[in-house]
Amino acid sequence: MTEIETETETETDDPIADFTRRSMAVEGVAKTVYVAGAGPAVVVLPEMPGISPDVLRLARWVRDAGFTVHVPSLFGTDGAFPTVEGGREVVRRACVSAEFRAFAGGGTSPVTLWLRGLARQAHEACGGPGVGAIGLCFTGNFALTMALEPAVVAPVVNHPSLPLDDPGGLELDAADAHAVRDRLARDGLSVLAYRFEGDRWCTGQRFAAYRALLGHTFDGRVLPDSAANPAPPPFFADLVGTPHSVVTAHLVDEAGHPTVRARDEILAFLTARLYPSGPLRPSATMGR
Numbered sequence: 296m297t298e299i300e301t302e303t304e305t306e307t308d309d310p311i312a313d314f315t316r317r318s319m320a321v322e323g324v325a326k327t328v329y330v331a332g333a334g335p336a337v338v339v340l341p342e343m344p345g346i347s348p349d350v351l352r353l354a355r356w357v358r359d360a361g362f363t364v365h366v367p368s369l370f371g372t373d374g375a376f377p378t379v380e381g382g383r384e385v386v387r388r389a390c391v392s393a394e395f396r397a398f399a400g401g402g403t404s405p406v407t408l409w410l411r412g413l414a415r416q417a418h419e420a421c422g423g424p425g426v427g428a429i430g431l432c433f434t435g436n437f438a439l440t441m442a443l444e445p446a447v448v449a450p451v452v453n454h455p456s457l458p459l460d461d462p463g464g465l466e467l468d469a470a471d472a473h474a475v476r477d478r479l480a481r482d483g484l485s486v487l488a489y490r491f492e493g494d495r496w497c498t499g500q501r502f503a504a505y506r507a508l509l510g511h512t513f514d515g516r517v518l519p520d521s522a523a524n525p526a527p528p529p530f531f532a533d534l535v536g537t538p539h540s541v542v543t544a545h546l547v548d549e550a551g552h553p554t555v556r557a558r559d560e561i562l563a564f565l566t567a568r569l570y571p572s573g574p575l576r577p578s579a580t581m582g583r
Contacts, residue, residue: 321412345371
């Protein structure tokens, strides 16, 4: 078991050289998925504007905690450092894509059907009691919708931003919302969620809507804005413009920092669900 390593933010692209690049198909639709590690599977979804170096840093932490991490390419340029110009164009394309439902009234994003198939395949390949899913920003709620796949037993919803035009809305149609609620209750599952207090893309209204739907199975945790990295990449500083990405762009990689504690809570949540027997859980040095 490799200790979790700290990394310094640099304004460079990530070559993703330590992951295996695979083409994975679900019902005839193939997408690129970056895979690394060993143990039960965890799907780490990208946040806008794509699989950034910070998303990959999180994926490596998950890998080093004892999991086979799967990072699907859904939008943007894989490994690219988040710039303003490039990020703006990625957002524009995603908002009009048939795969996503970015605005109120759109219901559940169709891409979640593909992601559920990915989780099913990952579980078949990696074994264990199930699969974890970590959603981020634009894909935040996707991790919850993935729980409609029986293999997904540990959904983590980070700063879900959809629908963009309804601060109290959920990116779910009524049937899926009720099905997710019933599945979590029936199987004794919970969803772990994070946001910053002043986040204008993931508001307190949105967390209240999750609580109204899911009740005690929704564990929503809120960090103060003062805990956010004051110097995130340009896309987040200039376009997002608010504390937002708790465990990626706005994480402060210092021992004991609130964002690092949030990361460690997520890893502990995944470990408890995917290594339930206790003694077989991996050991890791957290909070470095």
